[in-house]
Amino acid sequence: MIRRVLLIVAVLVALAAIAFWALRPGGFARKTTASLTPVPAPTPTPAPETRVMLLFPGTDGALHPELRTVPLPAELNQRVRVIVSQLLAGPTARLLPVAGYPARLLDVFIDGRGNAYVDLSSPPQPLTGSFNELMLAYSIVDSVLLNCQELKGVQLLFDDHEVQTLTGHLDLSRPLALNKSFIAAQ
Amino acid sequence: MAGVPRTWVRLPPPPPCFYMRSITHILALLVVLFLAALPAQAQPAGTVTFSFDGNVAQVPRFGSRIELMPVLQLIGAQAGYSQAAGTYVIQLGNHQIQITPQVRFALVDGELEKTNDAAVVSPGGIAVSESYLDRVILSPFAYHLERSGAGYRIAPGAMVAPVVTVRAAAADFGTTTTLVLTLSRHVAVTVTAGAGRELLVHFSDARPQLDGSLPMRSRRIVAIRAAANTLKIELAPGQGLLASHQLTGPDRVIVEVGRRPPTPVPTPVARARKPKRPTIVIDPGHGGADSGAVSASGLEEKVVSLAVATRLATLLKRDGYVVRLTRAGDETRALTDRTALANRLDAVAFISLHANASTVSSVRGAETYYMSLHDATDAHAAETARKENAAGAPGRRGGSQLDLILWDMAQARVLNRSALLALDIQRQLNSFLDLPDRGVKQAPFVVLTGATMPAVLVEMGFLSNPAEAGQLADPAYRQRLAEALARGIEEFLRSSS
Ligand SMILES: [Zn+2]
Numbered sequence: 079m080i081r082r083v084l085l086i087v088a089v090l091v092a093l094a095a096i097a098f099w100a101l102r103p104g105g106f107a108r109k110t111t112a113s114l115t116p117v118p119a120p121t122p123t124p125a126p127e128t129r130v131m132l133l134f135p136g137t138d139g140a141l142h143p144e145l146r147t148v149p150l151p152a153e154l155n156q157r158v159r160v161i162v163s164q165l166l167a168g169p170t171a172r173l174l175p176v177a178g179y180p181a182r183l184l185d186v187f188i189d190g191r192g193n194a195y196v197d198l199s200s201p202p203q204p205l206t207g208s209f210n211e212l213m214l215a216y217s218i219v220d221s222v223l224l225n226c227q228e229l230k231g232v233q234l235l236f237d238d239h240e241v242q243t244l245t246g247h248l249d250l251s252r253p254l255a256l257n258k259s260f261i262a263a264q
Numbered sequence: 265m266a267g268v269p270r271t272w273v274r275l276p277p278p279p280p281c282f283y284m285r286s287i288t289h290i291l292a293l294l295v296v297l298f299l300a301a302l303p304a305q306a307q308p309a310g311t312v313t314f315s316f317d318g319n320v321a322q323v324p325r326f327g328s329r330i331e332l333m334p335v336l337q338l339i340g341a342q343a344g345y346s347q348a349a350g351t352y353v354i355q356l357g358n359h360q361i362q363i364t365p366q367v368r369f370a371l372v373d374g375e376l377e378k379t380n381d382a383a384v385v386s387p388g389g390i391a392v393s394e395s396y397l398d399r400v401i402l403s404p405f406a407y408h409l410e411r412s413g414a415g416y417r418i419a420p421g422a423m424v425a426p427v428v429t430v431r432a433a434a435a436d437f438g439t440t441t442t443l444v445l446t447l448s449r450h451v452a453v454t455v456t457a458g459a460g461r462e463l464l465v466h467f468s469d470a471r472p473q474l475d476g477s478l479p480m481r482s483r484r485i486v487a488i489r490a491a492a493n494t495l496k497i498e499l500a501p502g503q504g505l506l507a508s509h510q511l512t513g514p515d516r517v518i519v520e521v522g523r524r525p526p527t528p529v530p531t532p533v534a535r536a537r538k539p540k541r542p543t544i545v546i547d548p549g550h551g552g553a554d555s556g557a558v559s560a561s562g563l564e565e566k567v568v569s570l571a572v573a574t575r576l577a578t579l580l581k582r583d584g585y586v587v588r589l590t591r592a593g594d595e596t597r598a599l600t601d602r603t604a605l606a607n608r609l610d611a612v613a614f615i616s617l618h619a620n621a622s623t624v625s626s627v628r629g630a631e632t633y634y635m636s637l638h639d640a641t642d643a644h645a646a647e648t649a650r651k652e653n654a655a656g657a658p659g660r661r662g663g664s665q666l667d668l669i670l671w672d673m674a675q676a677r678v679l680n681r682s683a684l685l686a687l688d689i690q691r692q693l694n695s696f697l698d699l700p701d702r703g704v705k706q707a708p709f710v711v712l713t714g715a716t717m718p719a720v721l722v723e724m725g726f727l728s729n730p731a732e733a734g735q736l737a738d739p740a741y742r743q744r745l746a747e748a749l750a751r752g753i754e755e756f757l758r759s760s761s
Contacts, residue, residue, distance in 0.1 A: 137627045139702060178623035185350075185367055195369070206557035206565070207621025208633075208723055212707060238368045240378065242710065246554060246599070247618070247721070249708040252475075257636060259705040 125149035125156075132165055133221045133261060134173035135213035140262035141220060142173055154226060158186045158194050161225050165217055176217040177201075178210045184238065192230035193253040194222060200236035201244075208247035215248055216260045223256040231255050313415030314338055324388060331388035335397060339407065339418060345389070352383075352390055356405045363400070365390055372404050377427075428467060430495060431475040434482035440506060440522035441484040443497070447515040455508035455519055461486075463497040463505050465517060481678070481716045483607070484521050543586040544753065545606035547711060548573035549618035549721075552596025557621030559733035565619040566594065568736045572724060573617050575746035583754060599710040607716050613685060613753060614719035616711050619736055621728040628729040629699050632690040633721045634682035635713065636706040681718040681760060688759075689722060689752030696748035697725075718756070722749065 128150035133141035148164060151157055162183050165176045178201070185197040196218055205211065219232040231253025236244070242251045311322040312330055316338045323334045332352075336343050341356040354361045362371040365385045370377050379400050383392045392401065394416070398409040402418060403426065410417045429448035434441055451470040458464040465472070472490045486498040499521060506520040548569040550556035556565025570591070577587040588609060590602040606614040620631075686704040694701050712719045724745055725732040735741045 137624065139627070139629065139631060174622075174624055174627075185364065187362075187364075187369060187371060189371060190373070197367075207726075207728065208618060208709075208721070209620045209622045209627065209726070216707075235369075238382075243599075246550060246556065247709055247711070249710045249713060252708075254708070255636075257705075257707060259636075259703075259707075 125151040125160075130161060130164065130225050131221070132161070132169075133217050133224075134165070134169040134171075134176060135217060136173055136262065138262070139209060139213075139260075141213070141217060141260045142171075142262045144169055144171055144173065146170075150225075154194075154228065155186050155188050157226055158188070158196065158222055158229075159183065161222050162186070162196055162218055165221055174213070177214050178205055179203075181214075185235075188229075192228065194226070194229050194232045195235055195253075196222070196232060197235040197238055200239075205245050207245055211243070211245040211248045211250075212260065214244070215250065215254060216257050219254045220256055220258075220261060313413070314418060315412060315415070316418040326384070326386040326388070326391035329384060329386070329391035329393050330397065331386055332383070332390045332392050332397070332401070333388050335401075335418075339402075339405070341405065354401065359404045361401060361404055363390070363392075370400050372400070426470060427473045428470040429475050430472045430490070432488050434485050436482050436484065440520055441482050441503075443482070443485060443519040443521060445495070445517040445519065447517065450515045453510060453517050455505065455517065457505045458496065461499045461501065461503065463499060463519065463521070465495040465497065465519070467493050467495070469493075481607075481714065483610075483716070541584060541586045542612040542757065543588060543609045544580055545588050545590065545602075545609060545611040545614045546573045546577055546580075547590040547602045547606075547614065547616040549616055549711075551591045551594055554596060557619055557727045559727035559736075560730065561733065561737070563727060563733055563737050565621075565727060568619045568724070568727070568742075569617040570594070571739075572742050572746050572749070575743055576615075576617075576749050579746055579750040580753065583750070600714065602711050603713065603715045603719070606719070607714070611717050612757060614712070614715050614717055615689075615749070615753065616709075616719070616721040617749075618721060618723050620723040620726045622726060623728070625728050625730065628726045628732050629702065630690075630693045630697055630725055631702055631723045632686040632693065632704050633709060633712075633723070634686040634704060634706055635679055635715070635719065636708045678716065678718065682712075682715075682720060684760065685718040685753070685756045686720045688756040689720060689749060692748040692752035692755070693722070693724075696744065718760075 126149065127147050129145055129147050130150060132144045132146055134144055136142045146164060148160060150160055166181055166183055168175050177198070181201075182199040183196070184199055185195075187195040187197070189195070215234060218234065222232050223229055233240075233253040234244075234250050235241070240251060242249065244250060310325040312325060314321050314323050314335055319338060321334050321338045323338075324331045333343065336354060339356065341354050343352060343354045345352055351362050351364045354363070359373055360371075361373075363383050365383050368379050368382050370379055377400070379396060381393050381396055383390050383396060385391075394409060402408055407418050407420055410419050428451045431446040432443065433446070434443045445465065452468045454466045454468075456464050456466070471493060472495045474488060474490050474495075484500045484503045486500055488498070489496045497519070502523055503521050504523070506522045508517065508519045510517050548566070550564075550566040550569060552566075554566065556569070558564050570589075570593075573589055577589060580587045588605065588611070590605055591597050602616070603614065620627075683704065683706075690701070690704050693699075709721050712721060725736050727733045727736065
């Protein structure tokens with residue numbers, strides 16, 4: 079009996095905690111001050127299943143396409159997040175991972191000039207070799223730009239910071255454009 | 265429970281027998297607990313007084329920060345939260361700011377701006393530091409914070425002059441150089457000759473920030489620096505300001521630089537006399553504190569690159585070329601200094617030598633790269649030139665539209681020749697290594713940016729591959745590698761002369 083009551087108490091406390099967190103102004107139902115006119119937030123639409131082309135590095139130093147059918151939101155920022163998350167999840171075929179370390183997607187920004195900023199967690203130890211740098215950058219840049227035609231460039235950020243370069247070779251201080259020279263000839 | 269304010273009302277722990285009572289009692293306790301928490305949030309520990317245009321608001325503090333929403337309400341800004349992007353959108357007049365909690369970036373009128381600190385999630389939605397409020401939020405709306413008693417007054421006028429992004433591009437013509445400064449928006453500027461070899465571009469009520477995305481290819485312009493409201497342009501000896509004018513659509517400042525006839529500055533003899541034999545600059549990658557890639561046995565990229573570079577230099581010197589290394593020993597060299605040396609020496613080729621690494625040890629092979637033309641900002645510059653031509657924008661000088669096109673063409677010419685150099689080197693490496701041809705690839709490498717001569721980056725093999733690491737450690741292999749590189753370089757120079 080005591081155990082049962084304790085269990086019910088535990089469940090109720092958990093529910094109350096969730097309700098409290100959700101209803102507080104900073105919770106997931108975060109609202110702006112009532113008297114302010116809210117800028118309409120993008121309405122969530124069910125993402126349709128879409129075929130996307132993801133580019134993964136091969137041992138030949140080229141990027142190889144892998145086709146995947148994923149729910150792809152119409153909203154650009156969300157679409158970039160899906161593409162990058164799919165890339166970071168790794169290839170299914172006999173291709174190489176995009177990053178030489180377990181990189182996490184921290185954030186995505188889109189500016190008014192058609193550039194996406196992909197914020198990744200930085201490598202735990204400094205990476206070396208232009209191969210690692212080129213493959214990481216152009217897997218993401220080319221995959222995002224091929225699947226999001228309205229974008230012109232992609233810049234990689236690491237831990238919210240702009241970097242000049244990751245391994246001392248590629249210029250990462252500005253958005254990179256689509257680079258077809260790394261995509262494997264079919 | 266993270267996120268609960270410190271003023272949370274803590275009830276004393278109930279006696280153990282309490283749990284034996286009915287569930288109704290427990291529910292009642294939870295409701296009391298819940299309700300007790302709500303008013304606690306509405307009355308945060310401290311408030312700060314903000315005044316604006318005769319109105320006053322008591323703005324709650326959140327730790328060292330202040331709640332943003334009441335401040336926005338005070339100045340009449342509209343704010344909304346996009347759940348999809350996790351971003352707050354703040355609008356006032358024509359200006360829009362997007363901020364994301366925990367992120368040190370803000371989008372101000374569509375431009376990504378770095379911030380010194382980040383906004384945080386707070387009971388009122390979002391809280392920011394005073395300096396963040398001043399610089400990131402109020403400044404774009406042309407307001408600033410002023411201390412007023414224990415609180416603040418929001419006063420008109422941005423405290424810091426708003427930033428104008430400047431993209432500089434230069435094109436050398438016979439005896440003059442045209443510098444094109446493309447501005448992100450219209451700002452009135454004055455161009456004057458400063459002290460010594462300096463030109464000053466003064467921006468009225470704007471802080472120039474250099475974009476730095478386009479490589480500077482000029483023998484008459486040494487450096488460009490931004491300082492407060494001024495852009496300082498350092499010229500080569502003997503060069504001066506010939507003319508300047510401002511164009512709109514897109515907003516640009518055109519500066520003509522050349523030898524000023526009335527005050528001839530004596531040029532050093534060494535500069536006037538050009539070397540008879542062509543100079544090749546070889547750049548051993550990395551060096552000093554930067555070891556580059558390291559093999560499992562401890563062989564460092566900086567050691568391999570210097571060893572092959574030294575051998576390559578000996579071979580090229582033997583064949584009559586003047587050869588300079590960007591570093592003679594184990595020294596740290598900035599990437600931009602390496603290309604600058606080649607530009608200064610008016611070299612005919614720039615070769616940066618590297619050894620590669622992959623997290624996958626089976627990856628192997630050599631590859632030659634050259635600079636990318638089709639990067640986002642170059643595409644932007646080309647688009648700007650096209651737009652101007654289509655619009656037939658009135659230029660005070662007929663050549664202004666041509667300048668960008670000529671600059672593009674000059675850049676394209678250098679890149680085409682870089683591609684040929686890369687192909688000649690890669691062909692030699694392929695036959696030497698007996699590997700299938702991977703072709704040459706383009707990318708914006710920092711060390712190749714700004715080179716005014718054919719420039720390539722050679723990855724000579726993978727230190728992460730045990731077989732190739734073994735080869736790269738072998739002096740005989742290094743010699744044969746240097747011979748293959750020398751053949752490629754000389755083949756290019758022969759065919760292009
Ligand atoms: Zn390197």
